Amino acid sequence: MTSESDKKMPVPDAPLGFAHHDHTACVSDTLAAAEARCAQDGLRFTPVRRKVLEILLQEHRALGAYAILDRLREDGFGSQPPVAYRALDFLVLNGLAHKIERLNAFIACTHPGQTHAPAFMICRMCDAVAETHSAPGRSALGDAARATGFRIERTVVEAEGVCPSCALKADA
Numbered sequence: 162m163t164s165e166s167d168k169k170m171p172v173p174d175a176p177l178g179f180a181h182h183d184h185t186a187c188v189s190d191t192l193a194a195a196e197a198r199c200a201q202d203g204l205r206f207t208p209v210r211r212k213v214l215e216i217l218l219q220e221h222r223a224l225g226a227y228a229i230l231d232r233l234r235e236d237g238f239g240s241q242p243p244v245a246y247r248a249l250d251f252l253v254l255n256g257l258a259h260k261i262e263r264l265n266a267f268i269a270c271t272h273p274g275q276t277h278a279p280a281f282m283i284c285r286m287c288d289a290v291a292e293t294h295s296a297p298g299r300s301a302l303g304d305a306a307r308a309t310g311f312r313i314e315r316t317v318v319e320a321e322g323v324c325p326s327c328a329l330k331a332d333a
C-alpha cells in the first residue's frame with residue numbers, strides 16, 4: 162500500500178481523469194461552468210439535475226442509472242427511476258454529461274462550456290474513464306465519409322485499455 166505521493170508518476174498530457182489534479186477545484190469549476198452554460202442558454206439547472214451532475218463528478222468513473230438513483234435516494238431526492246432518467250437526458254442532451262455506450266453508463270463532461278466531439282478511454286480494470294477530443298472530420302473515417310458523400314452527425318469513440326494507475330499496479 163503506497164500513498165498517492167509515493168508514486169507520483171506524471172503522465173505527460175494525460176487527459177483529465179487519469180492525470181493527478183486538484184479534484185475539489187475540478188468539481189466546483191465544472192459545476193460553475195455548467196451553471197454558467199445553463200444561465201447563458203436559458204436552461205433550467207434544477208436541484209436534481211445539479212445533484213446528478215455532482216454525483217457524476219465525484220469520481221471520474223462512469224455510473225449506471227441505477228447507481229445514480231441509489232445516490233439520489235441517499236440524498237433525499239426520491240427514488241423514482243424517471244427522475245434520474247430525465248435528469249440524465251437533460252445533461253446528455255445539453256452536453257453536460259456523456260453516455261458511455263460500452264458500459265451503458267454516464268460520465269460528467271469535463272469541459273461543458275464547449276461544443277466538442279468527445280472520445281473516451283475506458284480502463285477495463287477499474288472502469289475509470291478519461292475524456293479527450295476526437296476530430297472525426299480529420300480522421301480516416303472523415304475521409305471515407307467525404308469520399309462517399311456521407312454526412313457524419315455523431316461518432317462514438319471509446320477505447321478500452323488499462324489506465325496509468327492500474328498499469329503501475331500491474332507492473333509492481
Ligand SMILES: [Zn+2]
Nearest residue numbers: 183184187188
Ligand atoms: Zn477531477
Ligand SMILES: [Zn+2]
Nearest residue numbers: 270271272279
Ligand atoms: Zn465532454
Ligand SMILES: [Zn+2]
Nearest residue numbers: 284287324327
Ligand atoms: Zn484503471
